[in-house]
Amino acid sequence: MTYGSRIIKKSVEMTIAMLIIIGLWYALAIFIKNQMLPTPWEAVTEFFRIFRSTIWVHFYVSAYRVVVSLLVSFAAAVPLGLLIGREEVIDRFISPVIYLIYPLPKIVFLPLVFLFFGLGDFPKIFMISMIVAFQILVTARDAAKGVPQQSIYSMTSLGASKWQIFYHVIWPSCLPKVLTSLRISLGTAIAVLFFVETFATTEGLGYFIMDSWSRSEYSEMFAGIIGMSILGLILYIIVDIIDARWCKWQKL
Amino acid sequence: MILAENLSLTYKQENVHIKALSDISCHLEKGSSLAVIGPSGCGKSSLLFLMAGLNKPTIGKIMINGKEPDAANPDTALILQDYGLFPWKTVYENASLGLNIRGFNKKNQREIVIPILEKLGLAEFVNHFPTQLSGGQRQRVAIARSLALKPKLLLMDEPLSSLDALTRENLQKFILDVWVNNNLTLVLVTHSIEEAVFLGSKILVMSDRPGRVIDIIENPLVGSEGYRQSPEFHQICSKLRRLLGVIN
Ligand SMILES: Nc1ncnc2c1ncn2[C@@H]1O[C@H](COP(=O)(O)OP(=O)(O)OP(=O)(O)O)[C@@H](O)[C@H]1O
Numbered sequence: 001m002t003y004g005s006r007i008i009k010k011s012v013e014m015t016i017a018m019l020i021i022i023g024l025w026y027a028l029a030i031f032i033k034n035q036m037l038p039t040p041w042e043a044v045t046e047f048f049r050i051f052r053s054t055i056w057v058h059f060y061v062s063a064y065r066v067v068v069s070l071l072v073s074f075a076a077a078v079p080l081g082l083l084i085g086r087e088e089v090i091d092r093f094i095s096p097v098i099y100l101i102y103p104l105p106k107i108v109f110l111p112l113v114f115l116f117f118g119l120g121d122f123p124k125i126f127m128i129s130m131i132v133a134f135q136i137l138v139t140a141r142d143a144a145k146g147v148p149q150q151s152i153y154s155m156t157s158l159g160a161s162k163w164q165i166f167y168h169v170i171w172p173s174c175l176p177k178v179l180t181s182l183r184i185s186l187g188t189a190i191a192v193l194f195f196v197e198t199f200a201t202t203e204g205l206g207y208f209i210m211d212s213w214s215r216s217e218y219s220e221m222f223a224g225i226i227g228m229s230i231l232g233l234i235l236y237i238i239v240d241i242i243d244a245r246w247c248k249w250q251k252l
Numbered sequence: 253m254i255l256a257e258n259l260s261l262t263y264k265q266e267n268v269h270i271k272a273l274s275d276i277s278c279h280l281e282k283g284s285s286l287a288v289i290g291p292s293g294c295g296k297s298s299l300l301f302l303m304a305g306l307n308k309p310t311i312g313k314i315m316i317n318g319k320e321p322d323a324a325n326p327d328t329a330l331i332l333q334d335y336g337l338f339p340w341k342t343v344y345e346n347a348s349l350g351l352n353i354r355g356f357n358k359k360n361q362r363e364i365v366i367p368i369l370e371k372l373g374l375a376e377f378v379n380h381f382p383t384q385l386s387g388g389q390r391q392r393v394a395i396a397r398s399l400a401l402k403p404k405l406l407l408m409d410e411p412l413s414s415l416d417a418l419t420r421e422n423l424q425k426f427i428l429d430v431w432v433n434n435n436l437t438l439v440l441v442t443h444s445i446e447e448a449v450f451l452g453s454k455i456l457v458m459s460d461r462p463g464r465v466i467d468i469i470e471n472p473l474v475g476s477e478g479y480r481q482s483p484e485f486h487q488i489c490s491k492l493r494r495l496l497g498v499i500n
Pocket residue numbers: 263264265270271272291292293294295296297298299461
């Protein structure tokens with residue numbers, strides 16, 4: 001299948017899926033008949049009506065926070081994870097620490113983080129990054145451990161340095177797993193984003209949703225929810241595109 | 253070219269010691285070939301890794317051209333059975349990897365690699381990924397990568413064992429040509445008796461673990477026309493079967 005026809009097929013599938021979801025939503029809205037759940041039509045109209053005046057600003061701030069968080073955690077966690085996975089000495093010191101910290105619900109440190117870093121964007125980005133980075137770190141480490149020794153031998157006998165082995169073998173062979181963990185982390189990242197945006201800020205979709213709720217503006221609230229969903233979808237598609245370009249070999 | 257004296261190798265892991273090789277001695281002249289054969293787990297790969305400089309013997313010494321083997325030596329090329337090619341690199345990228353690592357510029361890489369790929373019948377597959385090739389084509393790419401470095405010593409660990417019988421015989425002929433035409437010294441680990449006799453001017457027969465030398469058989473007619481059909485070929489095969497304890 002060519003690249004173009006694959007995109008068309010995917011778009012058709014997504015449109016159908018979207019119609020199904022909207023259909024279910026519509027049925028539910030009619031069934032419940034409560035102003036808290038507007039019909040899709042009302043919500044979408046509201047979304048476009050207030051997009052330029054309000055939604056866009058909140059969308060922009062939220063997107064900024066989550067994208068920076070993802071980039072930072074990817075850039076920090078992947079190299080570190082690969083290194084820990086390949087260097088036994090480092091592994092022996094760091095892995096027990098990871099083992100203890102990994103299961104901790106890091107979100108409970110939110111008050112401390114706000115206390116130390118104030119109330120701006122930084123503590124929010126810090127919180128999301130910390131949670132996402134751990135998931136990516138563990139995946140990258142385990143993937144790097146799984147690289148067969150034979151592949152390393154092949155490289156060594158070609159005269160490769162450690163850095164060349166990372167570049168030509170460890171990184172590309174772990175990338176598919178790392179991208180999968182990134183994809184899984186996207187959901188977590190947006191959930192955390194929503195949570196941190198409900199505190200001490202007046203910007204971001206999380207704030208907007210909660211604020212609309214407290215004002216009983218349910219159509220607005222749903223416009224915010226749609227914005228949040230679109231943000232997640234766009235990020236998901238971006239990871240898919242990266243995957244298709246960098247891991248072409250896996251899809252043959 | 254290769255001189256091994258009383259090699260022993262013991263793998264030490266936390267508290268288990270696995271003795272893989274015991275008192276192996278052999279030598280190999282420049283331009284000749286050695287086939288190493290023996291039961292599974294007897295230490296054939298371990299011996300090859302010693303020659304490649306990827307590991308050091310516990311006792312004894314090994315010399316290649318009067319020097320201790322060094323993994324980074326560009327005169328030695330190693331082909332491993334399953335993990336030689338990287339699935340995320342195209343045929344061309346795989347074949348030029350050694351040159352890339354050694355810092356050849358893009359233009360030089362092309363000038364060296366493309367003619368080799370053409371000669372090995374891989375010209376139309378340069379942009380394919382390994383999964384898009386047959387097993388035999390993949391092994392030819394692995395060979396192409398080694399030849400690109402113009403090695404003097406080529407070490408192969410069961411390069412053909414995952415192939416079907418027909419492809420296998422074709423590639424044995426192919427390796428024979430590569431060996432003769434490139435002025436190489438060749439060491440080939442194999443499970444197959446016919447392959448050992450077809451490709452080894454010497455055949456090193458190893459015992460069960462820890463691998464010892466049962467015998468080193470001279471095979472002077474290797475590479476001669478129609479050797480596979482000749483009575484001498486079958487004689488040596490029978491002798492190997494006896495030595496390895498295979499019952500006819
Ligand atoms: N890195 C290692 N650490 C510990 N033991 C090892 C290691 N590599 C090999 N061994 C052991 O040494 C012995 C010889 O292994 P080797 O791979 O050299 O055998 P082989 O003759 O190549 O076997 P096969 O024909 O199945 O490939 C085996 O018992 C194996 O378990």
